Amino acid sequence: MATNVKVINMALEGTLLPPKEGLCQQCATDHDPALPHNQQSMFWQYWFYRSVNGARWPTWDDAMAHCTPEMQEKWKTALAEVLAKQAKEKP
Ligand SMILES: [Zn+2]
Secondary structure, eight states, X not given: OOOOOOOOXXXXXXXXXXXXXXXOTTTOOOOOTTSOOOTTOHHHHHHHHHHTTTSOOOOHHHHTTTSOHHXXXXXXXXXXXXXXXXHHHOO
């Protein structure tokens, strides 16, 4: 039986509904433009992945790349504190 099924890469060719008006159009989160994108947002993950033509998924460094160096340092410090706290909580 012949099949005419087109296989697509959903991450590159799939379509998400656009973020709600008023939200960041890259991460679909309500955040100050001076702050990083929501690294854990599916919209952000897909937006970034497509922006690099599927070369890689974003990191926190990518999410804060548009921020000032001072803001980036604050976020890196805060993220390091969260990771340290999580490491202590693991049995
Ligand atoms: Zn954003």
